[in-house]
Amino acid sequence: MQSNEEINISNFKQYMLGNxxxxxxxxxxxxxxxxESLEExxxxxxxxxMEDYLDETLSPxxxxxxxxxxLISSERKAQFRQISLMRNxxxxxxxxVPEKVSSKEPEKFFWKLRKFFSLNLKPRIAMFALVVISLxxxxxxxxxxxxQTASEMAFAELNQKDLSNLAELENIFTVNLxxxxxxxSSGTESKLQPDKLGDKVLFRLALPVAAAASDTFKVxxxxxxxxxxxxxxxxxxxxxxxxxxxxxLPASPLKKGEYQIKAAKETAKDSIFTYNFAVG
Amino acid sequence: xxxxxxxxxxxxxxxxxxxSANREEAGVLYENIRKGLIRFFRFRGxxxxxTLADETINRVAxxxxxxxxxxxxxxxxxxxxxxxxxxxxxxxTTGKREVSLESEDFQPWQNSKTPDDLSNAExxxxxxxxxxxxxxxxxxxxxxxxxxxxxxxxxRSKLAEELNLKKPALHTKVFRxxxxxxxxIEACLAKNNL
Numbered sequence: 001m002q003s004n005e006e007i008n009i010s011n012f013k014q015y016m017l018g019n020x021x022x023x024x025x026x027x028x029x030x031x032x033x034x035x036e037s038l039e040e041x042x043x044x045x046x047x048x049x050m051e052d053y054l055d056e057t058l059s060p061x062x063x064x065x066x067x068x069x070x071l072i073s074s075e076r077k078a079q080f081r082q083i084s085l086m087r088n089x090x091x092x093x094x095x096x097v098p099e100k101v102s103s104k105e106p107e108k109f110f111w112k113l114r115k116f117f118s119l120n121l122k123p124r125i126a127m128f129a130l131v132v133i134s135l136x137x138x139x140x141x142x143x144x145x146x147x148q149t150a151s152e153m154a155f156a157e158l159n160q161k162d163l164s165n166l167a168e169l170e171n172i173f174t175v176n177l178x179x180x181x182x183x184x185s186s187g188t189e190s191k192l193q194p195d196k197l198g199d200k201v202l203f204r205l206a207l208p209v210a211a212a213a214s215d216t217f218k219v220x221x222x223x224x225x226x227x228x229x230x231x232x233x234x235x236x237x238x239x240x241x242x243x244x245x246x247x248x249l250p251a252s253p254l255k256k257g258e259y260q261i262k263a264a265k266e267t268a269k270d271s272i273f274t275y276n277f278a279v280g
Numbered sequence: 281x282x283x284x285x286x287x288x289x290x291x292x293x294x295x296x297x298x299x300s301a302n303r304e305e306a307g308v309l310y311e312n313i314r315k316g317l318i319r320f321f322r323f324r325g326x327x328x329x330x331t332l333a334d335e336t337i338n339r340v341a342x343x344x345x346x347x348x349x350x351x352x353x354x355x356x357x358x359x360x361x362x363x364x365x366x367x368x369x370x371x372x373t374t375g376k377r378e379v380s381l382e383s384e385d386f387q388p389w390q391n392s393k394t395p396d397d398l399s400n401a402e403x404x405x406x407x408x409x410x411x412x413x414x415x416x417x418x419x420x421x422x423x424x425x426x427x428x429x430x431x432x433x434x435x436r437s438k439l440a441e442e443l444n445l446k447k448p449a450l451h452t453k454v455f456r457x458x459x460x461x462x463x464x465i466e467a468c469l470a471k472n473n474l
Contacts, residue, residue, distance in 0.1 A: 015323075029360060033360060036315065056429060069325065073325045081402070094422070
């Protein structure tokens with residue numbers, strides 16, 4: 001439903017097109033002369049009428065009246081030129097920046113990006129800004145990557161080594177865990193003493209299901225529902241009882257509290273094995 | 281349009297006396313009526329609405345002694361009657377013309393392919409004027425016009441939603457920014473003698 005204001009504007013448009021009955025037109029004439037507050041609404045209607053014409057939303061007869069009765073003063077012609085100019089300019093600016101993406105979030109991103117570009121307007125400045133933003137984004141990415149995963153990257157290198165010879169690892173603090181229990185695979189409670197851990201801990205995680213030769217695993221160390229450490233592309237090892245994952249994790253994030261290790265095949269991430277332990 | 285007379289001081293005094301016995305009040309009424317007549321001619325699409333308003337006032341002033349006050353006709357109605365005649369004469373003499381689609385007035389830049397097609401001076405003025413707007417307003421005006429006909433509705437709905445405004449409020453906001461731009465562009469073109 002149209003508001004009173006919209007009805008007024010619509011009426012004023014018809015008035016300016018010369019498309020009202022004489023009595024209606026006369027009533028508006030008198031209103032215009034006596035009511036100063038109408039001026040802004042009339043200017044608005046005038047401007048909208050030009051937009052309507054450019055948008056081709058007027059009927060053919062209105063288009064004709066627009067040319068015959070409306071666009072006749074030099075002031076309106078100048079205004080019409082300016083509106084056309086502004087519209088064309090905005091569309092050219094918009095075309096210079098990508099705009100259609102499928103998902104909602106990136107759309108918002110591009111929307112904001114386009115707004116940013118609209119601040120600069122000149123294509124060269126826009127292009128320069130794009131390059132600066134891109135370099136900045138790449139820098140931030142590497143900075144974040146370095147800071148968030150420096151330790152993870154170091155341990156990833158360690159975990160890619162062959163850990164099949166347990167004799168070589170006997171000096172390293174080792175935790176054996178079975179999926180879903182708070183006890184290690186030897187039956188003792190998995191509560192680790194921080195002072196005994198050294199700088200890294202070897203975790204041996206018994207796999208509850210058989211893994212195929214090509215399977216690799218992703219492991220996440222979780223505390224208070226937050227992932228504090230991640231390792232990927234982990235291989236599994238065979239033992240007399242079946243199969244297990246072997247991986248080093250740093251001791252530094254292991255403070256007092258309860259932890260979970262979540263392991264999943266990288267090809268079937270919906271099947272997650274959870275290993276619980278605590279640091280006392 | 282015939283203008284073969286000059287308004288004398290006594291005619292003007294008679295007009296003010298007719299408007300109000302209080303000279304000061306008459307002066308205020310006169311100013312308001314003059315502004316109203318300027319609006320009338322301007323929104324009727326006339327060039328030089330100030331001159332047409334003054335012409336109307338002159339004619340009323342010349343005839344004011346003949347008005348029959350017993351008829352209780354509103355002051356504004358007299359002015360309107362004269363203004364209508366002035367408008368008709370104006371229309372006849374200037375000859376309202378239908379603007380040809382091929383004429384300069386109807387070469388909307390919407391059809392041009394690149395900014396190079398635009399008038400450089402106007403384009404420069406538009407850029408300069410846009411740069412004087414606060415960044416949010418600048419972005420709004422560009423976004424408001426960014427889409428072609430088929431996408432305008434969706435685009436403006438999205439804009440209104442983003443700005444947490446109802447659509448009429450969005451249109452008002454844009455309209456006001458456009459007015460600022462318009463004044464700025466006109467001043468810029470005048471400065472460059474264009």
